[in-house]
Amino acid sequence: MYQGVNASEGIGIGTVMVAVDPDLSFEPHAVEDVEAEKARYQAALDVFCAKTEAQAEHMKTAVGEAEAEIMAGHVVLAQDPGMTDAIMGAIAGGTCAEQALQDTSTMFENMFLSMDDEMFRLRAADIADIRTGILAELLGVQVVDLSVLPENTIVVVHDLTPSMTATIDKANVAGIVTETGGRTSHSAIIARALEIPAVLSVANSCSALRNGMTAVVDGSKGVVLAEPDEATLAEYAAAAEAFAAEKAALEAFRGKESVTADGIKKIVACNIGSPNDVTNALEHDAEAIGLFRSEFLFMDATELPSEEEQFQAYRKVATALKGAPVIIRTLDVGGDKEIPYLDMEKEENPFMGFRAVRYCLENADQYKVQLRALLRAGAFGDVKIMVPLVTCVEEVRAVKALVEECKAELEAEGLKYDENIEVGVMMETPAASLIADKLAEEADFFSIGTNDLIGYTMCADRGNDHISNLYQVYYPSVLRSIKNIIESGVRAGIMVGMCGEAAADPLLEPLLISFGLEEFSMSAPSILRARKTISQWTKAECDELAEKALACSTAAEVKELLEANAR
Ligand code: PEP
Ligand code: MG
Secondary structure (H helix, E strand, O other): EEEEEEEEEEEEEEEEEEEOOOOOOOOOOOOOOOHHHHHHHHHHHHHHHHHHHHHHHHHHOOOOOOHHHHHHHHHHHHHOOOHHHHHHHHHHHHHHHHHHHHHHHHHHHHHHHHOOOHHHHHHHHHHHHHHHHHHHHHHHHOOOOOOOOOEEEEEEEOOOOOOHHHHHHHEEEEEEEEEEOOOOOHHHHHHHHHHOOEEEEEOOOHHOOOOOOOOEEEOOOOOOEEOOOHHHHHHHHHHHHHHHHOOOHHHHHHHOOEOOOEEEEEEEEEEOOOOOOOHHHHOOOOOOOOEOOOHHHHOOOOOOOOOOHHHHHHHHHHHHOOOEEEEOOOOEEEEOOOOOOOOOOOOOOHOOOOOOOHHHHHHHHHHHHHHHHHHHHHHHEEEEEEEOOOOOOHHHHHHHHHHHHHHHHHHHOOOOOOOOOOEEEEEHHHHHHHHHHHHHHHOOEEEEEHHHHHHHHHOOOOOHHHHOOOOOOOOOOHHHHHHHHHHHHHHHOOOEOOOHHHHOOOOOOHHHHHHHOOOOEEEEHHHHHHHHHHHHHHHHHHHHHHEEEEEEEEOHHHHHHHHHHHO
């Protein structure tokens, strides 16, 4: 059994195909005719770009807009003047095209790899992908072709690159195993978009797994089994069937309202990171956007996005939602989200440092650019502003004062904006939870960020494997905190939602119904399942279960109780 990262849920059973990298070795040779060699490089680059553009076009319908954009980004990167000039310069100095490409791309790759930010490190994988593509053109070698595969193939690759997925024969891929990549890598994003079970970062899987082996990929648990015995295989086959049947049955909830068994209306919303994710959210039947992580707009840029750029992005989402609520979180920079061009100081303890609303309030002029863009987008839909990492009432008041300043400016400039825009609080710190009653007097709505709330409550880093037993929503302390936040909001008459991963947990959902949660916001593939879970419980049943859960002393007892009562 091999353990890896559970990147895309579901169970795949099939025959292993190890997609080894093509042989791109070459003998460097001296260049006699520099102009001819430059033309040879240019021709290879042109063919590569034309093929990549065609793949991106194909991906738009076969995979998704966002993934197609990653692919189209390769063309831009491959034609980057800095890189092309360096390559042409090396050829001019007598280096052959292959070597010039190898040296220059490696230099760029290393530059990206040395950066702390994950988004930039991902660019290194893109550079490697581009190098493989152009080198293959120069050498006339075929790159891994996943476009025609036998039925039920378990694809095992070192790294699932965007170019591989462009042509992947999706219908015949039962599972994906890679040697690299985390949950936020491109491989993971693409596997989830394709809804193919995937386990990433399985060390040495390209050599441990061999062509023709039978393998099971359990993308929910992050486990891969090679040559399982008959009993295990039968067990997994049953589990895979149950998973497929459950997914098919969920279609019955498409287009329906989200209501409890006794008719209490809820909202099942989607979390997004870019305006392009809206298509996927709507395809999965989202009723609203419960969290737009605006920092991705900033992380994908090389300088602060202007008011106009931000306005266009927010307006696109607001318009697509046709009047349904769109909660946009203001810049949540710091902690695990670095933005290099902001040149923020390195800190000993960045999760407790100068970040999110703290940073924004100190940089009010910069923050106002975002607030103005949000107010303006509010004229095109139901946009709501959400403030991250709030710990005290003062912060909310300060943000609201800036919003008022922005309104006055927009009014004077004669620009359209939403004068009644709601300003809500992201409830993700123990401090905010303890003063939920006070914050509810200031805020127009709450949304609980359990990802951070669990971490800060349990003092357990969400990314640290050694303490993952402490990072659980089922701890009585976390449950009490969630209950207090929801009940405080409900008492004050404001909407309370949840946008942390826990909102999609079917075990927890009855408790959230009991406490009075109104909006459940999650990643797109979880939407229909949440709607189903909500429909299976009455408020009275949820209350009975919640009472028992709150009487438990340990997380294990809570989890056992919820599992025993799961529907
Ligand atoms: C959270 O903390 O629960 C949350 C939704 O925000 P993020 O995961 O972006 O910190
Ligand atoms: Mg958070």
